[in-house]
Amino acid sequence: MTGPTTAKHTVLIIEDEPDVIDLLRLNLAKAGFRVLEARDGLSGLAVAREKRPDAIILDLMLPEMRGEEVCRQLKSRGSTAAIPVIMLTAKAQASERVAGLELGADDYVAKPFSPREMVLRIQGILRRLETSASDRLAVGPFEIDRGSFEVRLDGAKLDLTVIEFKLLVMLMEKRGRVLSREDLLRDVWGYHRLSNSRTVDTHMRRLRTKLGDHAARLETVRSHGYRFRAGQED
Amino acid sequence: MTGPTTAKHTVLIIEDEPDVIDLLRLNLAKAGFRVLEARDGLSGLAVAREKRPDAIILDLMLPEMRGEEVCRQLKSRGSTAAIPVIMLTAKAQASERVAGLELGADDYVAKPFSPREMVLRIQGILRRLETSASDRLAVGPFEIDRGSFEVRLDGAKLDLTVIEFKLLVMLMEKRGRVLSREDLLRDVWGYHRLSNSRTVDTHMRRLRTKLGDHAARLETVRSHGYRFRAGQED
DNA sequence: CCCCATGGTGACAGATTCGGCACATTTCCG
DNA sequence: CGGAAATGTGCCGAATCTGTCACCATGGGG
Incomplete structure (x- = not known):
């Protein structure tokens, strides 16, 4: 980034189950992230566009609009296409995974997931984006x-x-x-x-x-x- | 990159099972990747340093040097730290997964895996690196x-x-x-x-x-x- | 409708940058 | 060692870039 260094990264959780939200919110906050949430697909999409979070955790099973469609729409517009999306789903079948990845999701985590793993994945993705986005070259x-x-x-x-x-x-x-x-x-x-x-x-x-x-x-x-x-x- | 555009991406497979190598080589080649291979950890590390591939698929169970150690060494040196590593392992336990991610691996795939998924993962990771590495901004x-x-x-x-x-x-x-x-x-x-x-x-x-x-x-x-x-x- | 703060515009002089040259120095080869 | 080729170095004039200023245009509040 050329701009001011952002102190914290913001993660948007699009998920309807309160338990899962709480679990994620707690662990992400503990890891130093700012957390946004949306309870259904449509408002998730709206929040993503308005706030442009640094990463999105997206449940597949959502009211209003399914996760797949949210992902597709995110990836189809310039301003949100670059935001990494981590798919969250109960089904761990390989077919589902492939479908998610084809939609442009950047990663995939099956429920039940370990919060620690989720935090690590997000950190990994952001680290990767960061080092190449600001494009450092150190020798x-x-x-x-x-x-x-x-x-x-x-x-x-x-x-x-x-x-x-x-x-x-x-x-x-x-x-x-x-x-x-x-x-x-x-x-x-x-x-x-x-x-x-x-x-x-x-x-x-x-x-x-x-x-x-x-x-x-x-x-x-x-x-x-x-x-x-x-x-x-x- | 400021330099000339590289036509193909190169993927290094570090894996000792010939069957797995063949499966990957076939599918990656079909997807347009150039493929390098190494049969054990030590030579894998050497090839990675010399050829600097664009991505590495790394088995955990390897002769000479375990995958974890290879990953650690890759990530600890400037020239290879930025290369994305995809861990490949037979065990899908969450504990293993976390360990891999903590080592700095960029992704994780459990055997048996779908070759199609593997190709998609690599393409996704490279796409992400690419768009932000050359750092395009289009509106x-x-x-x-x-x-x-x-x-x-x-x-x-x-x-x-x-x-x-x-x-x-x-x-x-x-x-x-x-x-x-x-x-x-x-x-x-x-x-x-x-x-x-x-x-x-x-x-x-x-x-x-x-x-x-x-x-x-x-x-x-x-x-x-x-x-x-x-x-x-x- | 007038005033004044705010922003647009043209101009300018100093600073920086750039490409090229002439000459000095180094390296390689016989 | 001698000479030729390659590279290092100091320097200059031209072009460009930049910050600033003075003056003009605009528009919103009273």
């Missing part, structure tokens, strides 16, 4: 956040140009591999016609300067290009 | 790719400044909500001391100019700030 002392265009080296924020940023990202993504000047021009600059100039070299120097002590990670491979050396932490 | 005619810093409007590439880009991303992420000038200064500019100038207004104008016909999506909310109007597609 040793280098930390890159594509979301906020920030680079940190040994914790200190580096002040890089857009080109320098892209250059470093590309080198780090392909760390260990040698990238030719053409590769870099194509991907960092987006050139089609290949400039025959020494632009890449110049920018590499600028980048190295800003990396200070760690400039050594940017290796020159004579006659071939440049490489971000992959260390043991990689 | 109506707007398409943003944070990976390549590109904005397209009605398919045409827009040439935005870094500030304009961040501004638009922030407004789109929080579309429908009014963002105050302070919100925007804090998140786009990263100011701590709040500039009392009209900087935000000026940049909004510049952004609007570049959006042409679609500038109307950027609404001014008098006395409060700005808002990206959420349309029906959202």
